[in-house]
Amino acid sequence: MPPISELCTIQHKDVSDAAAIKAKNLKSTPKREENLPELTAAYKTIISSLGEDSEREGLLKTPERASKAMLFFTKGYQQSVEEVLNDxxxxxxxxxxxxxxxxxxxxxxxxxxxxxxxxxxxxxxxxxxxxxxxxxxxxxxxxxxxxxxxxxxxxxxxxxxxxxxxxxxxxxxxxxxxxxxxxxxxxxxxxxxxxxxxxxxxxxxxxxxxxxxxxxxx
Structure with a gap:
């Protein structure tokens, strides 16, 4: 059996590797907020297609606000049961x-x-x-x-x-x-x-x- 010091080193390395893998996976997972510009442009198109002026004062910020609201309404896509149960x-x-x-x-x-x-x-x-x-x-x-x-x-x-x-x-x-x-x-x-x-x-x-x-x- 390896000495205790060696076991501690091995265990520490395993934990470090696991943490690194988890951090890498989280970093590589695309965030839905990255789609905000594209979603905002789509809402602007919808407003214009309805016959409104998307540049008038009352609607100027609406595409971005609507986009953020839709991301919140559908936030379940970024959640899992395992995550929310949290053991x-x-x-x-x-x-x-x-x-x-x-x-x-x-x-x-x-x-x-x-x-x-x-x-x-x-x-x-x-x-x-x-x-x-x-x-x-x-x-x-x-x-x-x-x-x-x-x-x-x-x-x-x-x-x-x-x-x-x-x-x-x-x-x-x-x-x-x-x-x-x-x-x-x-x-x-x-x-x-x-x-x-x-x-x-x-x-x-x-x-x-x-x-x-x-x-x-x-």
Whole structure:
């Protein structure tokens, strides 16, 4: 076996190499902000194509402001579930339903690129592991801050929770209001869209599924 001093040198080198690789990967990953000039030019074209004067005082800074806003609305493309969980998975002997209701959600419809918003409720049945409660809201942010359809969003949230803690079951319920229905098209101001996904025990056990839906709809 090598002497302790040599082992420390080897371990230090491994850590240094890992840090260098990580720094190199981060440096090589393009930041979306680098696309700001191109995005700004595109918004300027849109404004002109609408028949407006993109050079008038009120609209002069609008292309840049709109570009920065769109980058924020879609910031989920630069996030991952692993990143937002940040190892906040804990061992706990709890096997009853964990439910977080009415998580506020904002997203962008991929068909018309106008907002939809609403509330998300997430439940899971732990099997020895639990998530920090705020991390459920973080998972919602990762997937909602992208160009989306509500049906896919619901499934992605459910699968992410399932993958994170391997529970017996997961259930997700979303009620959303879509501006593409409110502002254009049929213009039904009071309409809302409900989607749900159930995995594992929530899908297999009708009583458990009913308990979840009763709680989120009350």
């Amino acid at each position: 906040a998975v804990f061992s706990e002997d709890h096997d009853e339903m964990v439910l977080v209701k009415d998580i506020e959600m904002f997203s962008m419809c991929e068909h018309h690129m106008v907002p939809f918003y609403g509330k998300v409720s997430i439940a899971y049945m732990p099997q020895g592991k639990i998530l920090g409660l705020s991390k459920l809201a973080r998972i919602v942010e990762v997937f909602s801050r992208r160009l989306q359809v509500q049906e896919r969003l619901t499934k992605q949230i459910a699968q992410a929770v399932f993958d994170a803690v391997n529970p017996a079951g997961v259930a997700v319920f979303i009620e959303g209001v879509h501006m593409c229905m409110v502002m254009r098209g049929v213009q039904k101001i009071k309409s809302s869209t409900i989607t749900s996904t159930t995995l594992g025990s929530f899908k297999e056990n009708a009583d458990l599924r009913k308990e979840f839906f009763d709680q989120v709809q009350n």
